[in-house]
Amino acid sequence: MVNNNLNFDELQQQEESIDLKQIFFKFFHYWYFFALTIFVALVIAFLFNKYTRPVYEVSTTVLIQDKTNKELNAQALMGLGFLGTQQNVQNELGILKSYTLAAEAVKALNVNVTYFSENNFITKELYKKSPFTVYYDSTHPQPVNLRFYVTILNSRQFKLETEGENVKLYDFSNNRFLEKENQETIEAKAINISKTYDFGDEVSSEFYKFKVLLNFNFNPDEHINKRMFFTFNDLPGLVRELSNMKIEPINREASILEIKAKGTHIEKTVDFLNTLTSKYLERGLNRKNMIATKTIEFIDRELIGIRDSLSLAESQLEGFRKETKIMQLDFEAQQVFTYLKDLDKQRAELLVKNKYYNYLKEYLQTKEDINDIIVPSAIGIDDPVLAELIKNLTALYEEKAALLLNSTPRNPAIVQVESKIKNARLNLIENISNIISTSQIALKDIEQRVALMNSRINQLPTSQRKLLNFEREFNLQNSLFTFLLQKRAEAQITKASNLPDNEIIDQARAEGQSPIFPKKGLNYLIALILGFVLPASYVYLKDFMNDKIMEKKDIERVTKLPIIGHIPHSLKETKMVVAESPKSSISEAFRGVRTNLQFLSKDKEKFTVLITSDIVSAGKTFTAINLATILSLYDKKVVLIGFDLRKPKLYQDFGLSNTEGVSSYLIGKSQIEDIIQQTQIENLDVVMAGPVPPNPAELIASPKTDTLFAELKKRYDFIIIDTPPVGVVTDAFLLTKYSDHNVFVVRQGVTNKKVFASIIQDIESRKIANFVILVNDVKLAKSIYGYGYGYGYGYGYGYGYGYGYGYGYGYGYGYYSDDKEVEKESLLKRIFKKS
Numbered sequence: 001m002v003n004n005n006l007n008f009d010e011l012q013q014q015e016e017s018i019d020l021k022q023i024f025f026k027f028f029h030y031w032y033f034f035a036l037t038i039f040v041a042l043v044i045a046f047l048f049n050k051y052t053r054p055v056y057e058v059s060t061t062v063l064i065q066d067k068t069n070k071e072l073n074a075q076a077l078m079g080l081g082f083l084g085t086q087q088n089v090q091n092e093l094g095i096l097k098s099y100t101l102a103a104e105a106v107k108a109l110n111v112n113v114t115y116f117s118e119n120n121f122i123t124k125e126l127y128k129k130s131p132f133t134v135y136y137d138s139t140h141p142q143p144v145n146l147r148f149y150v151t152i153l154n155s156r157q158f159k160l161e162t163e164g165e166n167v168k169l170y171d172f173s174n175n176r177f178l179e180k181e182n183q184e185t186i187e188a189k190a191i192n193i194s195k196t197y198d199f200g201d202e203v204s205s206e207f208y209k210f211k212v213l214l215n216f217n218f219n220p221d222e223h224i225n226k227r228m229f230f231t232f233n234d235l236p237g238l239v240r241e242l243s244n245m246k247i248e249p250i251n252r253e254a255s256i257l258e259i260k261a262k263g264t265h266i267e268k269t270v271d272f273l274n275t276l277t278s279k280y281l282e283r284g285l286n287r288k289n290m291i292a293t294k295t296i297e298f299i300d301r302e303l304i305g306i307r308d309s310l311s312l313a314e315s316q317l318e319g320f321r322k323e324t325k326i327m328q329l330d331f332e333a334q335q336v337f338t339y340l341k342d343l344d345k346q347r348a349e350l351l352v353k354n355k356y357y358n359y360l361k362e363y364l365q366t367k368e369d370i371n372d373i374i375v376p377s378a379i380g381i382d383d384p385v386l387a388e389l390i391k392n393l394t395a396l397y398e399e400k401a402a403l404l405l406n407s408t409p410r411n412p413a414i415v416q417v418e419s420k421i422k423n424a425r426l427n428l429i430e431n432i433s434n435i436i437s438t439s440q441i442a443l444k445d446i447e448q449r450v451a452l453m454n455s456r457i458n459q460l461p462t463s464q465r466k467l468l469n470f471e472r473e474f475n476l477q478n479s480l481f482t483f484l485l486q487k488r489a490e491a492q493i494t495k496a497s498n499l500p501d502n503e504i505i506d507q508a509r510a511e512g513q514s515p516i517f518p519k520k521g522l523n524y525l526i527a528l529i530l531g532f533v534l535p536a537s538y539v540y541l542k543d544f545m546n547d548k549i550m551e552k553k554d555i556e557r558v559t560k561l562p563i564i565g566h567i568p569h570s571l572k573e574t575k576m577v578v579a580e581s582p583k584s585s586i587s588e589a590f591r592g593v594r595t596n597l598q599f600l601s602k603d604k605e606k607f608t609v610l611i612t613s614d615i616v617s618a619g620k621t622f623t624a625i626n627l628a629t630i631l632s633l634y635d636k637k638v639v640l641i642g643f644d645l646r647k648p649k650l651y652q653d654f655g656l657s658n659t660e661g662v663s664s665y666l667i668g669k670s671q672i673e674d675i676i677q678q679t680q681i682e683n684l685d686v687v688m689a690g691p692v693p694p695n696p697a698e699l700i701a702s703p704k705t706d707t708l709f710a711e712l713k714k715r716y717d718f719i720i721i722d723t724p725p726v727g728v729v730t731d732a733f734l735l736t737k738y739s740d741h742n743v744f745v746v747r748q749g750v751t752n753k754k755v756f757a758s759i760i761q762d763i764e765s766r767k768i769a770n771f772v773i774l775v776n777d778v779k780l781a782k783s784i785y786g787y788g789y790g791y792g793y794g795y796g797y798g799y800g801y802g803y804g805y806g807y808g809y810g811y812g813y814g815y816y817s818d819d820k821e822v823e824k825e826s827l828l829k830r831i832f833k834k835s
Contacts (some may be wrong), residue, residue, distance in 0.1 A: 053518055134230055145233070164188045169189060242272045270509065289495050302352070304486065351480070380483075389427060389428045403417065566774075568621075575622045613751075623743070639712055663692070672712075744774070747775070
């Protein structure tokens with residue numbers, strides 16, 4: 001048989017093509033591992049997409065109008081108009097994010113009770129789709145976040161079930177948790193219900209009180225015997241759940257805010273967002289209407305007393321005219337009346353203004369805020385100084401509110417603003433006091449002129465004088481009443497014509513919205529990528545971090561020593577595989593090694609083979625036993641010598657005695673006939689190592705060893721020497737002078753690359769001839785990617801005896817007695833074994 005394994009020059013081009021095939025077969029080897037990983041990743045992605053509650057994102061846009069007051073106009077002239085606009089936008093953004101506004105929107109939604117259905121481990125909220133409605137007593141405590149399970153039995157009855165411990169109780173009338181005097185939350189220690197009720201029955205205890213009624217969503221075919229549940233929700237929890245918002249301008253220069261909200265139920269999130277913006281506009285409109293509302297309230301309070309006085313004056317005037325039959329004043333009295341009428345009108349206006357000044361002074365002295373203050377212009381008071389002082393005070397309060405959005409009351413800037421507010425209030429109170437003093441002087445002057453005219457009235461006839469007094473009183477009250485009615489009408493017109501400063505551009509919509517989480521397509525793509533990348537990374541890292549010899553290239557990078565063969569992995573417990581299974585794949589592998597040794601011997605009839613390795617467990621003894629056995633099948637006399645004098649184990653494999661052997665012969669205690677033992681294998685004898693000596697190296701180096709080998713070579717055709725590992729002791733090097741071939745056993749997945757390289761470098765530096773490499777324990781599962789088209793077990797065991805082991809497991813299947821043993825491995829086991 002022609003041995004091509006040893007002629008590397010002729011095989012160089014073939015090796016290059018084989019490298020490419022290695023890459024292909026390495027991928028082919030792992031394809032089902034990759035496929036399984038991708039399949040598992042896709043299944044996980046599918047389950048994640050199916051059982052994860054989807055999250056939707058909806059948005060609305062609100063236009064924030066610029067406040068074009070005198071301050072902003074002045075800022076614009078100085079180039080600060082944009083700054084003022086941005087401050088206004090930030091203030092409105094703070095309002096939209098506030099808990100108060102979100103709480104108002106949640107209250108308007110009326111979602112204190114939430115309904116759910118369960119189907120195949122998927123919980124779905126039945127927002128506006130529940131077949132029943134829970135009506136609870138808001139004055140009675142209710143357990144929050146406790147599931148009440150409802151099973152509709154028929155159109156009249158339902159089964160109610162719940163079980164809970166340490167459940168918090170909530171007071172919906174005051175929107176707070178029930179607390180003890182020490183502010184400790186009151187909890188229900190245990191709530192257990194499992195009972196059938198009629199729809200409309202009161203379900204009550206000290207911890208709950210409600211009724212369950214069917215609504216128009218009820219469908220008998222769909223809802224009977226279907227298990228659903230509902231929960232009571234506290235206001236703070238609902239606000240946290242629904243106010244998951246992001247608010248920001250659409251760009252840096254714009255005053256349009258985009259409000260995005262996320263939620264697990266799109267219709268509910270849309271309703272909340274639209275309600276929030278509606279409440280926001282309503283809040284701004286209410287603040288604008290507050291001045292008009294407070295003005296109307298002030299006027300209404302004043303009109304109550306004036307209306308009574310006017311009615312009394314009118315009845316007195318009418319009664320006097322009926323009694324005296326005098327319907328009008330004479331010319332002189334008419335002149336006096338006209339003059340007094342003008343004075344009374346001035347006096348009435350001064351009285352109204354004086355009441356406003358006193359109201360404003362009392363308000364500033366007793367209240368901290370200025371939310372309910374009535375501006376002077378609403379009463380018809382045109383005082384630029386007073387209006388400017390109130391405007392400055394209002395601006396300071398707005399500045400404080402803006403600072404409080406992003407800082408605490410202890411902030412130095414807020415402390416400074418509060419100091420300015422205090423001084424502004426004092427200045428305003430002082431100004432009002434001066435106005436009141438001035439008003440009192442004006443009233444006194446009018447009263448003095450009225451007193452002067454009264455002296456002229458006293459000269460009139462009695463009837464004319466009395467009629468004049470009655471008409472004066474009536475006209476005074478009528479002027480006051482008319483003046484207040486006019487201001488009230490003006491305030492009502494202002495209130496009716498007010499519009500919100502801001503505007504909703506686009507309302508939130510549910511149509512056409514897709515979940516932002518989970519992104520099903522992206523999850524499947526990630527699963528595909530991970531299903532490929534993770535095993536690929538595993539394979540790469542496994543190869544990269546592996547310091548063991550796995551491939552032919554691992555050996556070729558270190559040395560050019562020829563590879564004499566490749567021994568497959570043995571599934572048998574015994575080391576004597578060739579003797580017990582001569583038709584096995586391992587036996588065929590050793591036949592290939594035998595052929596290659598004969599080729600190296602250049603047709604020598606007899607030769608000696610030394611077997612060694614780098615470390616223990618490489619399989620040198622296994623190799624020595626089976627190589628000796630395969631040589632004995634040639635009908636040649638073979639002797640196997642156990643020269644591992646330090647740890648003799650060869651006798652255990654053959655079941656023979658170790659009382660006499662090499663060590664006893666070398667020290668002269670035994671004759672050569674005494675140490676040679678016959679085995680059950682025809683033509684195969686063994687020489688055991690014998691008792692462990694204290695000086696193995698010295699014995700091996702003694703002249704007695706020369707005598708031993710000289711005698712054995714006379715008696716046997718082939719001598720196989722089982723030596724200690726050269727990576728541990730130097731005994732094998734001492735024996736190389738007696739051998740024709742030195743076989744270095746490399747075990748796949750066990751032999752360390754660095755240790756192997758170090759020993760081979762030592763061997764080459766010693767210039768020891770006739771060293772060859774034998775690869776042991778080649779896994780069939782790794783034949784394609786490891787020893788397949790690289791060497792052995794795929795390409796005829798190193799191009800040595802091509803046909804028998806051609807192309808791995810498939811090509812030669814059925815020729816060997818151990819094929820069925822390989823076949824017994826399951827696919828799953830092989831997958832994980834390969835990985």
